[in-house]
Amino acid sequence: MTEAEARLRAVAGWDVPALRGGLAILGGLDDSFPSWRARLDTVVRTVVDGGSWSGPAAAQARELLLRLSTTAAALDAGLAGSRVEFTRLTQEAVVATDRAATALALALAPGLPVPPGPALDDADTLGAAVDRLVLGPGATPAAVAAAREALAAAEAVGSAGGRATDALPAVPSPGPTGRDAAPELPGGGGPVAVARWWAAMPVAEQLFVLSTSPAELGALDGVPAWARDRANRALLRRAIEDPRADDGLRAVARVVAEVLADEESRGRTAQLHLLDLAGNRVAVAFGGLDAADVVALVVPGMTITPADDLAGVAGDARDLADAARRADPALAVATVAWLGYRAPQSLYSATNRRAATTGAAALDATLTGLAAARTAAGAPPARTTVVGHSYGTVVIDEAADRPGRLAADALVLLGSPGMEDDAAALEAAEVYDAASPADPISWSGWFGTETWAGRFGSTGLPVDAGTGHSGYFDPDRPTLGAMGEVVVGLHPG
Amino acid sequence: MAPRITVRPDELAALAAELDGLADALAADGDRCRAAAGALVDALGGREGAVVGGLADRWGTLAAALADGTGLAAGTLRAVAAAYRDVDAALAGRMGAP
Numbered sequence: 001m002t003e004a005e006a007r008l009r010a011v012a013g014w015d016v017p018a019l020r021g022g023l024a025i026l027g028g029l030d031d032s033f034p035s036w037r038a039r040l041d042t043v044v045r046t047v048v049d050g051g052s053w054s055g056p057a058a059a060q061a062r063e064l065l066l067r068l069s070t071t072a073a074a075l076d077a078g079l080a081g082s083r084v085e086f087t088r089l090t091q092e093a094v095v096a097t098d099r100a101a102t103a104l105a106l107a108l109a110p111g112l113p114v115p116p117g118p119a120l121d122d123a124d125t126l127g128a129a130v131d132r133l134v135l136g137p138g139a140t141p142a143a144v145a146a147a148r149e150a151l152a153a154a155e156a157v158g159s160a161g162g163r164a165t166d167a168l169p170a171v172p173s174p175g176p177t178g179r180d181a182a183p184e185l186p187g188g189g190g191p192v193a194v195a196r197w198w199a200a201m202p203v204a205e206q207l208f209v210l211s212t213s214p215a216e217l218g219a220l221d222g223v224p225a226w227a228r229d230r231a232n233r234a235l236l237r238r239a240i241e242d243p244r245a246d247d248g249l250r251a252v253a254r255v256v257a258e259v260l261a262d263e264e265s266r267g268r269t270a271q272l273h274l275l276d277l278a279g280n281r282v283a284v285a286f287g288g289l290d291a292a293d294v295v296a297l298v299v300p301g302m303t304i305t306p307a308d309d310l311a312g313v314a315g316d317a318r319d320l321a322d323a324a325r326r327a328d329p330a331l332a333v334a335t336v337a338w339l340g341y342r343a344p345q346s347l348y349s350a351t352n353r354r355a356a357t358t359g360a361a362a363l364d365a366t367l368t369g370l371a372a373a374r375t376a377a378g379a380p381p382a383r384t385t386v387v388g389h390s391y392g393t394v395v396i397d398e399a400a401d402r403p404g405r406l407a408a409d410a411l412v413l414l415g416s417p418g419m420e421d422d423a424a425a426l427e428a429a430e431v432y433d434a435a436s437p438a439d440p441i442s443w444s445g446w447f448g449t450e451t452w453a454g455r456f457g458s459t460g461l462p463v464d465a466g467t468g469h470s471g472y473f474d475p476d477r478p479t480l481g482a483m484g485e486v487v488v489g490l491h492p493g
Numbered sequence: 494m495a496p497r498i499t500v501r502p503d504e505l506a507a508l509a510a511e512l513d514g515l516a517d518a519l520a521a522d523g524d525r526c527r528a529a530a531g532a533l534v535d536a537l538g539g540r541e542g543a544v545v546g547g548l549a550d551r552w553g554t555l556a557a558a559l560a561d562g563t564g565l566a567a568g569t570l571r572a573v574a575a576a577y578r579d580v581d582a583a584l585a586g587r588m589g590a591p
Binding site: 010013014015016018019021022023025026028029032036039040043046047050051052053054055056057058061064065067068071072075078079082086089093154157158161162164165168169171 | 496497498499500501504505508511512515518519522523525526528529530532533535536537538539540541544545547548549551552554555556558559562563565566569570573
């Protein structure tokens, strides 16, 4: 047997299922590692924050933990890169095994015509070795081609294996806690790219960026909620304490601070998800968005401003969270008072879609960012409900029209002035509406089909005669409890 | 000015427990990778088998190293929590019962 034939026989005998099985174990580690890292980084951040432990010894422990986070980030990137290569390796192994078996079958089959004699350009090449093999009795040109493909694929297997190893970092040893250069903010790419950028950084780099670029990070969709909260609270403190700050903006900042303090005084988590004082936009979460099982955003309607209405919308969001917890006490709930768009301030501006179109882009990015941040950290996205009231339903309507699917499982339309198309066009699996008989806005049809009309196709939530246009969140009326069931996924839709 | 020293031993112990759990989980994953190395060597045989088996072993080694570091950090936090408790108990004992 020639060397080339022996090689072909060896490759034809590769156990590809066993190869797949073994590499699947490595893939399992790569799959679980992002969530492992997220848990580690949570511990690291807790120690670095100093609430549990401070002093000279704590400072040394912080360095140890930050190095651990940096090592984990490098390993995360290395595992992902290595996996890309060993996935290619598997594909090449499949080709190599198949073609080697084919070549041997063709070359060794009895009764085939004697092959033409291909010229050998170089007796030392692998191709020449193959040709020498197939020049034997029973060989055919097809066997030559198959053998060459098999041997090329086998070479590719070895190369991919080498690259898969090279992609891995060195075995961890004590070293610096971060890169020498400051990490750059992502220049674009949307919330999914932002989430990947953020998740790739170790805690030391994340904290560095937070300290140097709070204004950018606080509004950057795809950054996890804990980090946005930290950035926005730094901005909030600055707005309140800076004597050069605008008085009007400082007044809004104080309103925001009171809402946060009010929630935290009850021993609950609040997160400042957006603080754009100049743009008159704020979003406050009640509950931890990064770990919640279910999330609901409350999108209010016309004339709403953070200065005058944040406390009211926050109350609605809190009441909705309470209703959801009553519906399923086992779930972790977070709701958001999302004043993330500039609501129309006059009847004239509320009768066109301009504010809704602008707000839709922000809402779409917010929802995508919430899901992407969790996915990048190895956690599944939360069940997400968007509750729009009045003009807020028009914002939802426009958000669904944007490219890509709306990252929401359920939509609730309260007192809507009409929707452009039907419920199916809103891209969410579940669409609910509530329209009180005493709510003139829900009868107006200003923006399209009334949501209570059968042809719209939503599931009606209970209302009573006294609900009017502004009573959907009243705790003593029926709609709020039904919305709580929707948020936790227990309302029949 | 002397640095401010604060410590909450219970919180540190809880963080240590979380790190312990992480270390155990990652060490188990690393063991699985290293255990797969032999099967991978056999699956391809020859030079390619050695490469892919070495790859699995390297994954396992890296996971084990990080697990070791995580376990070390857990031990540090646990020891700190115990040490602060011991110091406080010793001081309390020296001052006598209230």
